[in-house]
Amino acid sequence: MTNKKFTPIIGMEIHVELATKSKMFCQCPATHFQVPANTHVCPVCLGLPGALPVPNRQAIEDTIKIGLALGCRINLHSKFDRKHYFYPDLPKGYQISQYDQPLCEGGEVILESGKAIRITRVHLEEDTGKLQHDKSEKTSLVDFNRSSVPLVEIVTEPDLSSAEEAKEFLKLLHSTVRFLGVSEANMEKGSMRLEANISLSPDGNLPPYKVEVKNVNSFRYIAAAIDYELKRHQPIIEAGDWPKQETRGYNSVTKKTVSQRSKEEAKDYRYFPEPDIPPLVFEQSYIDSLQNSLPLLPHIVINTLTAAGVRHAFALQVSKDKDLSHFALELLAAKPDLVDKLIGLILNRKLSWQHKSVASLINEYQSSQQSTKLDESATLHLIKVVLDENPDTVALFKKGKTTAIEFLVGQVMKAAKGQADPNLTRTLLQKQLK
Amino acid sequence: MSRQSLMTMTTPKSITEFHFLLTSKKATLPELISHFIANSKTQHDRLNLYITTTFDQALEKAKTLQQQLDSDPDIITKLPLFGIPIAYKDLFLTKGIRTTAGAKLLDSFIPPYSATVVDKLEAAGAISLGKLNLDAWAHGASGENSDYGPTRNPHGTDYTPGGSSSASAAAVASGCVLVSTGTDTGGSIRLPANFCGIVGLKPTYGRVSRYGIIAMSSSLDSVGHFTNNVSDSATVLSVTSGADPHDANTSGSKTFQSSPEFLNLKDITLGIPREYIYPVTNSEVKDNFADTVSLLKKAGANIVELSLPHTEAAIAVYYILQPAEVSSNLARFDGIRFGRNRSHFSPEAVRRQLIGTFTLSSGYYDAYYKTAQKVRTLIKQEFDAVFSKVDALITPVSPTPPFKIGEKVNDPVAMYLSDVFTVTANIAGISGLAIPTGKTADGLPLGIQLLGPRFGEETIYPIASQLEQLLHD
Numbered sequence: 001m002t003n004k005k006f007t008p009i010i011g012m013e014i015h016v017e018l019a020t021k022s023k024m025f026c027q028c029p030a031t032h033f034q035v036p037a038n039t040h041v042c043p044v045c046l047g048l049p050g051a052l053p054v055p056n057r058q059a060i061e062d063t064i065k066i067g068l069a070l071g072c073r074i075n076l077h078s079k080f081d082r083k084h085y086f087y088p089d090l091p092k093g094y095q096i097s098q099y100d101q102p103l104c105e106g107g108e109v110i111l112e113s114g115k116a117i118r119i120t121r122v123h124l125e126e127d128t129g130k131l132q133h134d135k136s137e138k139t140s141l142v143d144f145n146r147s148s149v150p151l152v153e154i155v156t157e158p159d160l161s162s163a164e165e166a167k168e169f170l171k172l173l174h175s176t177v178r179f180l181g182v183s184e185a186n187m188e189k190g191s192m193r194l195e196a197n198i199s200l201s202p203d204g205n206l207p208p209y210k211v212e213v214k215n216v217n218s219f220r221y222i223a224a225a226i227d228y229e230l231k232r233h234q235p236i237i238e239a240g241d242w243p244k245q246e247t248r249g250y251n252s253v254t255k256k257t258v259s260q261r262s263k264e265e266a267k268d269y270r271y272f273p274e275p276d277i278p279p280l281v282f283e284q285s286y287i288d289s290l291q292n293s294l295p296l297l298p299h300i301v302i303n304t305l306t307a308a309g310v311r312h313a314f315a316l317q318v319s320k321d322k323d324l325s326h327f328a329l330e331l332l333a334a335k336p337d338l339v340d341k342l343i344g345l346i347l348n349r350k351l352s353w354q355h356k357s358v359a360s361l362i363n364e365y366q367s368s369q370q371s372t373k374l375d376e377s378a379t380l381h382l383i384k385v386v387l388d389e390n391p392d393t394v395a396l397f398k399k400g401k402t403t404a405i406e407f408l409v410g411q412v413m414k415a416a417k418g419q420a421d422p423n424l425t426r427t428l429l430q431k432q433l434k
Numbered sequence: 435m436s437r438q439s440l441m442t443m444t445t446p447k448s449i450t451e452f453h454f455l456l457t458s459k460k461a462t463l464p465e466l467i468s469h470f471i472a473n474s475k476t477q478h479d480r481l482n483l484y485i486t487t488t489f490d491q492a493l494e495k496a497k498t499l500q501q502q503l504d505s506d507p508d509i510i511t512k513l514p515l516f517g518i519p520i521a522y523k524d525l526f527l528t529k530g531i532r533t534t535a536g537a538k539l540l541d542s543f544i545p546p547y548s549a550t551v552v553d554k555l556e557a558a559g560a561i562s563l564g565k566l567n568l569d570a571w572a573h574g575a576s577g578e579n580s581d582y583g584p585t586r587n588p589h590g591t592d593y594t595p596g597g598s599s600s601a602s603a604a605a606v607a608s609g610c611v612l613v614s615t616g617t618d619t620g621g622s623i624r625l626p627a628n629f630c631g632i633v634g635l636k637p638t639y640g641r642v643s644r645y646g647i648i649a650m651s652s653s654l655d656s657v658g659h660f661t662n663n664v665s666d667s668a669t670v671l672s673v674t675s676g677a678d679p680h681d682a683n684t685s686g687s688k689t690f691q692s693s694p695e696f697l698n699l700k701d702i703t704l705g706i707p708r709e710y711i712y713p714v715t716n717s718e719v720k721d722n723f724a725d726t727v728s729l730l731k732k733a734g735a736n737i738v739e740l741s742l743p744h745t746e747a748a749i750a751v752y753y754i755l756q757p758a759e760v761s762s763n764l765a766r767f768d769g770i771r772f773g774r775n776r777s778h779f780s781p782e783a784v785r786r787q788l789i790g791t792f793t794l795s796s797g798y799y800d801a802y803y804k805t806a807q808k809v810r811t812l813i814k815q816e817f818d819a820v821f822s823k824v825d826a827l828i829t830p831v832s833p834t835p836p837f838k839i840g841e842k843v844n845d846p847v848a849m850y851l852s853d854v855f856t857v858t859a860n861i862a863g864i865s866g867l868a869i870p871t872g873k874t875a876d877g878l879p880l881g882i883q884l885l886g887p888r889f890g891e892e893t894i895y896p897i898a899s900q901l902e903q904l905l906h907d
Contacts, residue, residue, distance in 0.1 A: 043547050047766045050527045050646040054682045093765020270794035275653035277682050
């Protein structure tokens with residue numbers, strides 16, 4: 001088998017914690033980062049007997065916005081389901097999630113190459129508590145502050161074919177979520193968590209296995225994990241075998257993935273509709289109003305800027321920053337001919353834009369252009385050098401070929417590395433040649 | 435002031451009588467509560483009613499309320515349950531007071547919060563005497579599944595009081611309290627009300643908050659109550675009903691307003707579904723039902739026979755949906771945060787969790803749970819269609835009079851069939867009211883249930899009042 005035949009087949013699952021004030025199914029504050037353990041808890045998020053979940057309207061709306069931003073269709077009839085498994089950080093013995101009627105389905109994200117990455121679904125669920133293991137004490141502690149914090153799961157089709165594509169996709173998704181203002185999407189704080197399902201196909205068809213790499217907290221690491229996995233799978237497949245279907249984690253120190261648990265059989269979560277929450281029914285007019293209220297989104301920024309001639313790399317960089325994106329679009333409206341240049345200067349930190357109006361930035365640029373021009377004496381000095389170096393042209397001019405002066409202006413500009421003012425140079429040259 | 439001594443005081447049988455004793459100053463509230471406590475002690479020894487008593491707190495509250503009454507005689511008109519002795523099925527969470535669900539697994543569980551209904555009842559002036567025995571986790575039709583021993587029927591201690599709200603019915607019927615709470619998932623209020631000869635309400639699903647009540651089967655659980663008469667039942671519903679921000683399924687619930695208007699039975703059409711009549715072979719149940727119907731007919735009610743053909747599927751649907759939800763709801767009892775570990779589940783709870791886990795499993799879900807949900811929709815539609823033609827349905831509650839303790843314990847299917855006439859109301863989410871209508875030759879209670887549409891309590895209570903009056907005359 002040769003290297004060329006192999007096709008990586010990669011799908012992503014991304015969890016995004018919403019930045020709502022209260023939790024998904026109770027009134028507790030949803031903040032949990034560096035909060036004293038078990039202080040943001042109540043009967044509902046502790047899963048006490050008799051407690052009932054009441055869904056958070058804002059979280060549902062935020063999820064729909066994510067779906068709309070990713071081009072999904074919104075299910076006007078949706079519902080919550082119970083997903084059962086036992087774990088000490090899951091107080092009810094089931095997670096309230098969405099199974100067969102997620103809020104959003106069927107969107108896509110377009111990469112720079114024009115390739116579409118299809119979004120299978122976007123659904124809403126609740127986060128679990130957190131375990132702290134103390135090996136010396138032989139105890140494990142549970143902190144339920146994170147229990148029932150709203151969590152959005154975004155699932156893609158296996159459309160990604162490289163670590164680089166995965167990274168590009170994730171960055172675009174990250175800035176989209178940030179632009180919507182629905183989540184901090186902070187990797188270090190765990191408010192955005194990445195999972196990749198990785199297979200390597202020897203013939204282009206979906207192979208009979210996938211390896212899941214879970215809980216990776218940076219774009220660089222998920223790309224490294226994907227590359228590591230693809231390299232690991234290839235010799236196994238070349239030897240006529242398939243890699244084991246399993247869940248692996250990524251160790252950023254050893255730069256390797258490690259097996260966490262074998263997943264040869266699908267887990268049986270015994271999903272069934274959550275009877276404590278009535279089905280969700282939306283009016284199309286409500287969805288339309290959310291669609292119309294969507295803020296500026298990264299892919300719009302990229303498309304608009306590149307269509308106006310801005311380099312794609314610049315546009316991509318701009319699209320990561322919501323305020324800069326707005327600024328760049330204003331710049332485009334005001335000075336379309338300079339927009340690529342100005343964005344380049346901003347991104348290279350040659351021009352600062354914060355706390356400035358577009359007009360004042362343009363003024364600043366233009367006056368800076370003038371102030372960097374050579375003054376009269378410096379220009380004169382260069383003119384003398386150029387005249388000394390070009391006696392033939394000077395002679396031509398003096399014979400009456402007045403257009404020869406333009407060649408001399410050009411030579412001065414060249415000597416000044418563009419910093420001379422052509423009008424001033426021409427005037428001074430005419431004086432000198434009299 | 436001359437008062438009857440506690441020993442000779444006749445136990446008041448209604449909220450009105452109770453309040454009359456207070457307003458006429460024939461008794462003080464501490465005296466009345468002491469009287470009910472004394473009854474409770476005697477009857478508990480005979481019937482095994484209480485898992486936990488709160489007699490001291492009850493007396494304290496009685497003293498406080500008496501002082502309030504002395505300074506503000508109008509308080510009795512403001513608080514509909516002023517001073518009324520009440521007790522809760524031990525499935526209702528009571529802040530700071532042990533709540534066991536009748537299960538030793540929860541023997542030491544002291545909840546940090548109270549059920550919405552408990553808060554509402556106590557804010558309306560009710561005084562709790564304690565927590566009442568039940569089939570563990572509300573799994574049963576006789577009270578015999580309690581980890582705290584079976585409760586006995588006050589009308590014959592060899593007999594079960596019905597279940598799962600076994601002691602809730604027995605406590606009201608034996609004069610320990612005037613009101614008790616219960617839950618009805620497949621008949622767990624109406625069957626014991628029927629076996630104990632008192633009034634039991636299964637409200638419309640979503641009419642009364644389930645918050646703070648240990649869930650058995652979330653889509654079927656209805657939170658109701660027991661009283662000696664129809665009027666008290668309506669009063670209690672006016673306190674417990676209404677939307678609760680903690681229970682998403684109550685968002686459509688209006689507070690029940692007891693209508694004082696006189697109802698003319700001539701304006702009422704009652705339906706008798708034949709599927710609820712033909713299977714009855716017990717002649718006393720049969721005859722009593724026929725007598726009750728002819729009484730209503732004579733008073734002018736229009737009676738029509740009709741058919742609910744999906745009734746025979748109801749028990750099958752119930753025993754798929756209910757254990758499925760039970761298996762899910764009991765998952766939280768993992769022994770990590772409260773209670774003992776899962777090895778302490780009693781056999782019936784294990785049986786239901788196994789059945790439910792099986793029917794929800796991948797590959798079986800479509801054949802069982804999903805199919806049952808489809809039949810459930812058919813049953814609902816069938817009731818909707820019927821209620822466009824009749825105001826309410828009248829049926830027996832149980833195919834038999836009370837059965838003996840031990841009679842069905844080794845035959846779970848026979849026990850499950852005790853609910854054959856009651857489960858349909860839970861599956862359809864409609865309202866149901868059990869009313870006593872007579873006794874067997876052995877002195878055991880007999881009765882009927884009125885079934886009304888969803889949020890049809892406003893219709894069935896006035897009919898029940900009329901029937902109660904006819905039976906009394």
